[in-house]
Amino acid sequence: MKIIIVGPSHPYRGGIAAFTDRLAAEFVAENVDVELYxxxxxxxxxxxxxxxxxxxxxxxxDISIFRRINSINPLTWIKTAKEIKTKNPDIVIFAYWMSFFASCYAKMAKIIKKNKVSRCIGLVHNMMPHEQSILDRLFSPHFVKRMDAFVALSKSVLADVSRLDNKSKPKYFSPHPLYDHYGDKEDKVMAMNSLYMDNNYNYLLFFGLIREYKGLDLLLKAMSDKRLDKYPLKLIVAGEFYEKKEPYLKMIDDLDINDKVIICDKYIPDEEVKNFFNLADMVVQPYKSATQSGVTQIAYHFEKPMLVTDVGGLREIVPNGKVGYVVEAEPSKIAGAICDFYDNERIEYFESNIIEEKKKYEWSKMTETIMKLYNEIK
Structure with a gap:
């Protein structure tokens, strides 16, 4: 069995690249011949x-990575596809998350499949972006047309794929596995000391790139709720701003919560991720729209309770009242869940449930789904 994965990989950073590298590592652990392009x-x-x-x-x-593809140079798409075609891989997995890459992937898949051996599987993180344009609706069907089968990381993404697939190709939902490569669960006080945080406070964590759809503004408004004043509580916002941060800083000033919010405005390198999660009591994802989220799977790995909003696929992976909260995307609802968390000392109950719940998200389940698909289309 030979598998080639096409998509972001080292030296690129970010969740999609991390996913690709970790999936390849799982195949290696299962003694599969795998390469990354x-x-x-x-x-x-x-x-x-x-x-x-x-x-x-x-x-x-132990993973071969070939840097070949220029996303805006079709000549490299053709050359790379011909190189992959001659290797006759059984499976070519295309890591898909935005329509910008649809034409590239579609062209490559068309060429690769001329060897009459390879089967192309779309591993779909997002089918349609959070902020859609007419170009997304125009290009995405080209990618769907050239794939033989699909794995979707959330049920909402699976539904998006189904709407674009007029041939009823095989497709399965397989949830986003754990991001377990950021280190181990460690003592909370040790993590606080590593980040020079005051251990007299409790901490909530908003983690990841800051974009409008992620709802940081909702969480900031929730932090200004007077019901939270009785707790020694701070919010850590850890991530690089992908839009202007001045409106957020102004909101913090206007809400008079400067003493409640700590902003770490940078991309958090892999070796520092564990400290942010280990010090947090709860991870908050107040998204306005979502399909699934890698942040949730980091939280599961570090056995941290989660507060998510009832959008997209988040509710699928955070059972409400069992490992955390699923609430409406409103500041008052977010604040209410935070109050319940501390008033009723839910942390130990949630953490004990997370230990069992996270078993659903082992990487072997993802590779099993891919092999199941291959056996249907080979």
Whole structure:
């Protein structure tokens, strides 16, 4: 069995690249011959709002990574596809998350399948972006047309794929596995000391890139709720701003919560992620729209209760009242859940349930789903 995965990988940073590398590592652990094909240029700088697209972390061990694809140069799509075609892989997995890559992936898949051996599986993080445009609706069907089967990371994404697939190709939902490569669960006070945080406070964590759809404004308004004043509580916002941060800073001033909010405005490197999660009592994702989220799977790995809003696929992976809360995307509802969490000392109950619940999200379940699909289409 030979598998090639096409998509973001080292040296690129971010959740999709981390997923690709971790999936490849799981295949290696299962003695599958796997290679990664990634980008020489992933995004033109004009489309990338962050400071850098690259990670400083070392490359993963025991995985061959080939940087071949320029996302805006079709000649590289053709050349790379021909290279993959000659290797005759049994499966080519395309990691898909935005329509910008639809034409590239569709062209590559069309060429690769001319070898009459390879089957192309779309591993779909998001089918349609959180902020859709007419181009998304125009290009996404091209990707769907060229795939032989699909794995979707949430039921809402699976529904999006089904709407675009007029041939009823095999497709399965397989939930986002744990991000378990950021280190281990450790003592909370030790994590506080590592980040120079005052251990007289309790901490909530908002983690990841800051974009409008993630609802940080809702959480800031919730933090100003007078019901929270009785708790020694601070919110840590850890992540790089992918939009102007001044409106958020102004909101913090206007709400008079400067003493309740700590902003770490940077991309959090892999080696620091564990400290932010280990010190938190609860991870809050007040999203206004979502399909699924890698942040949830980091929280599961570190056995942290979660507060998520009732949008997209988040409710699928955070059982309400068992491992955390699912609430309406309103500041008062978010604040109410935080009050319940501390007033009723839910942390130990949630953490004990998380230990059992997270078993659903082992990486072997993802590879099993991929192999099941392959056996249907080979």
């Amino acid at each position: 990634t980008f020489t240029l992933q995004y033109p700088s004009i489309l990338f709002p962050g400071k850098t697209q690259y990670s400083d972390a070392p490359a993963p061990n």
